[in-house]
Amino acid sequence: MKVFRFETFLIAILHALSLCDACTNVLVTPSASVDDNSLIAYNADSGNLMGMLYHYPASTNESGTLRKVWNWDTAEYLETTFGGIDILSNPKHQPDAKIDYGSLIYITLQRAKSAKEAIKTMAALMDEYGYASEGESFSIADRFGEVWIMEVIGRGEGKVGSVWVAMKIPDGMISAHSNQARIRTFPRNDEENCLYSHDVVDLAKEIGVYKSAKDDPEDLLFSFSDVYDPVSFMGARASDARTWSIFSMLAKDSSFEKRYEAYALGNDPTNRMPLWIEPKKKLSYEDIRAVMANHYEGTALSFDQDVGAGTYNTPYRARPLVWKYNEVSYHNERAVATQQTGWNFIAQIRLNMPPQISSILWFAVDDSSTSPRFPVYGCSTSVSEAYGGKGTQDGVPSPLLSFDISKAFWIQNMVSNLVYSRWKDSYELVKDKIKAIHDVFDEEIKYIDEQLLAEYDAKNEDELVKLATSFSVRSGDRLHKEWFQFYGELFARLRDFYLIEEDQDDPICNCKVGEAGFSEEWAQKIVDETADKYKCVDDDSVPDMSAIALRGFEDHSKRQRLGINKVTLAAM
Structure with a gap:
């Protein structure tokens, strides 16, 4: 009998290879941050996602016990217990597969204690039960300071599981990924920094998408991304361009933006960006907040000045992403911050803290540029009612057609949609309000940390967990009320196309x-x-x-x- 509690590491998932459900991740290693702690930021972007937090109580895993598994995207019941190339990425090729990417997250979180153990756990689960999703990229960090990217795609028809590669980001570097597979070549004899499935190259040869080069008989130049998710125009422009914008803001190399501009525009798909870069300075949580709120401002992809931006210069467009006029296809720019975000977070993994409070999840719902985040300690045993609920991984459809003023998702959408219609007049007001809220939470975390450390007792953690949970729940409850009040204030200022000031x-x-x-x-x-x-x-x-x-x-x-x-x- 074993009891599971999430306290030792964080794992974030990105739909790396699918344009319809596009997401963005940023990974910061300890030596690249101002406080020597890891950070992972994530936007979950899809119109059918409702932002909620889920809590699963510690439980026993008795021998012979089966758990129920539903597909996170479709709510399809699977079992009791990146896009990419179609021959592998289409889940129909593994019709009996029982593990989708969402289930990999939840099941692995209950079993692994380190990033490397998480990678091996996911690989074992896929090999045993099959892989029921498209190509995906995972961001993984643990409280021991390791930060990894793992990219996965199914083995195809008649073959169970997936082929995959995982790379550890060197300490002092940062990485990002956004709906385009990014791992290219990888070392074969460096298990400390690279893990991969035994057949990752052989499968590509078998299905005819890769052939050994005469000058590379050992396939050391084999590129996971180029073989399993070749870059297309939209793969660069609508996906990897977001990584370009993040790297351009943070890179130590001041020439980065211009060097890879043609690639981001979709004009030079061969000029691939590096998997990681050195930042120009040690990064703070506030720096990562800023990059997760960017809309390509001031770059070649900026779209807040043309006719599509309207009189209020809004960096948003009506969907779909690709549209036609006179039988010619056109596209909207796809920025990091977008209206389709269901929920987003920045995770701090604090290496010098006791395991129970080593992680803080700064969580928000809706657009990452217009919604404030609140702190949730990793050991919390319950969540704010304003942010809680059940989702597709529990076999429950999200209530996206049931407006509920008690849920943060709806209030934050009310603010965002008001701001979209009056961007030029209102966005600075929203940014100022978000900063004020975050500043208060930052000060409160310092105070609460002191209280929690004073209560810490490795032999009796109950009081520590109780205090951390209480603070996390209160923070969510309070933010929900404050943001509802802010909506009213903003509406009063902006109603009927006026600008009203005291x-x-x-x-x-x-x-x-x-x-x-x-x-x-x-x-x-x-x-x-x-x-x-x-x-x-x-x-x-x-x-x-x-x-x-x-x-x-x-x-x-x-x-x-x-x-x-x-x-x-x-x-x-």
Whole structure:
């Protein structure tokens, strides 16, 4: 009989090779961070994902006991107990497979105590029960300081399990991946830093997607990514470009952005980026928050200035990702921060802390650029009701058509969707609010850590776990209430296309009611498209609204000079 409790390592999953369910991961090794701790950041992006936290109590695994397994993506019942090339990635080729990528996460979390043990556990599970998902990339970190990437794809029809490669990120380096397999060549005799399935090369030869080169008889130049998930235009532009944007923000090499710009644009698929890079400085949790909120701002892929961004310069587009006009295919840019995110987190693995509190999951639901995260200690035995629920891995469909104001997912979506419609006017307000919330949590974590360390007793951890759980639950509950209140404040400021600010000197509403109007660039687009359709015939009868457009009617004398009284003001 064995009791399992998640306390020693964290594992994050990315749909590495599938464009429809696109996600983004960042991995930071201990020596690359300011506090010598590992970090993993993850956005789970799909329109059918509802952001929730799940808790599974410690339990016994008695001999002969079978667990129920459902597919995390489809909720398909499998058993009681990256895209990529179609011949291997299509789950129909292993119709009897019992383990999907989500089940690999949950089952492995209950069994492994280190990153390397997690990799071997997942490989054994797939070999025994079959692999029921597409190609995937996994980010894995443990509390001993190791950070790994593992990439997996099924063996194909008639073959159980998967072929895979796992690489340890060198300490002091960072890595990232985003829906494109990234491991290329790999060492064959370095088990400390590289693990792989015994048939990873042989299978490729067998199915005809790889042939040994005359100058490489031992296949040392075999590339997992190039063979099992060759880079296409969209593989670079809609997937790996996100990794390019992250590396461009963080790389010590200042030439990185321009060097790989053509690759990110999809114009030079052979100029592949390295699997890891050295950062320009030791990275903080705040640095990773910033890269997970980026929309290609200031780069060749920026999309907040063209006509698709609208008058409010929003870096979002209506889906689908690829669309047609006059039988020609076009695409939207796919940034790290996106409206389709169901949930996201940044995991801190704190190497100098006792096992029970070595990990903190900074968790949020919805868009990673518009939603605040709250801290959850890894040993927590329950979660905030605002963030809790059941999901497809429990065989329960997510209630995506049941609006529930008690759930953080809906409130955070309300804020995000309001911001999308008024991006230029509102995003800075949201960023300031998120920073204020995170600053408070950061200070509270320092205080709570001191309390937890004072209570720590390796022989009796119950009180420690109780205190950590209580703080985590309260943090989620409090954030949910605060963000709902913030939605109301934001709505009051932005309603009806106004910009409304507090002004205690105004006798009407203690506020300034401004009208943002069009930017010069957007006004030009309207005039260029509509010519004289909206032109005022008699300019002399038109008040000078430019003096009042941005910050409202500042005082009574200005209204008098403009010849506008309270009655005409109300009419406008």
